[in-house]
Amino acid sequence: MIALVVNTKNEIRRVEYDPPHYDVIKEAVGGWYEHVHPMGLERPYSMMVNEEGLLLGLPMNRLGSELYGTPKHGQPIVGDIVFLKDGYDGGEPDVVGMGVSMTSSSPRAMTAANTSTAPSTPLIWSWCRRPSTSPTW
Numbered sequence: 001m002i003a004l005v006v007n008t009k010n011e012i013r014r015v016e017y018d019p020p021h022y023d024v025i026k027e028a029v030g031g032w033y034e035h036v037h038p039m040g041l042e043r044p045y046s047m048m049v050n051e052e053g054l055l056l057g058l059p060m061n062r063l064g065s066e067l068y069g070t071p072k073h074g075q076p077i078v079g080d081i082v083f084l085k086d087g088y089d090g091g092e093p094d095v096v097g098m099g100v101s102m103t104s105s106s107p108r109a110m111t112a113a114n115t116s117t118a119p120s121t122p123l124i125w126s127w128c129r130r131p132s133t134s135p136t137w
Contacts, residue, residue: 001016001017001018001019001021001096001097001098002014002015002016002017002097002098003015003017003021003024003025003028003082003083003084003097003098004082004083004098005028005080005081005082005083006061006063006064006080006081006083007061007080008058008059008060008061008062008078008079008080010062010063015028015082017097019089021084021095021097025048025082028048028080028082029048029049029050029053029079029080029081029082030050030053030056030058030079030080031050031051031052031053031056032050032051032052033048033049033050033051033082034048034049034050034051035047035048035095036048036049036068036077037086038064038067038068038069038077039067039068039069040066040067040068040069041067043086044085044086044087045083045084045085045086046083046084046085046086046095047064047067047068047077047081047082047083047084048081048082048084048095049061049064049077049078049079049081050078050079050080053077053078053079054076054078056079058078058079059078059079060076060077060078061076061077061078061079061080061081063081064077064081065077083098084096084097084098085097085098
């Protein structure tokens with residue numbers, strides 16, 4: 001399975017893993033995680049965020065905060081985030097990895113199959129509900 005991790009510097013990395021995904025997500029976000037459906041991200045995509053990030057004093061994740069609607073309600077997303085797709089595993093609702101085409105369709109977002117970082121976030125923005133813009137703060 002494939003997931004995209006976006007750190008607080010807006011660097012993207014592709015993570016390939018075998019189920020179960022719990023330890024992979026926990027390591028990627030740096031602790032316990034929460035499944036979030038931001039209003040700025042089209043379904044079936046979702047984010048996994050550090051559940052205790054504010055308590056731990058993690059830095060704000062601008063992309064995650066913009067998608068979550070922080071400018072409207074003031075609650076930021078902090079720390080690294082993991083983008084996954086909602087789906088079914090064994091007939092039960094769960095998060096599932098993204099297909100290769102979803103993580104490599106934009107040459108600017110992913111320049112190679114196992115790229116550690118990318119220069120910008122056009123692929124992520126293409127999943128958003130509104131036109132491609134940068135965060136406003």
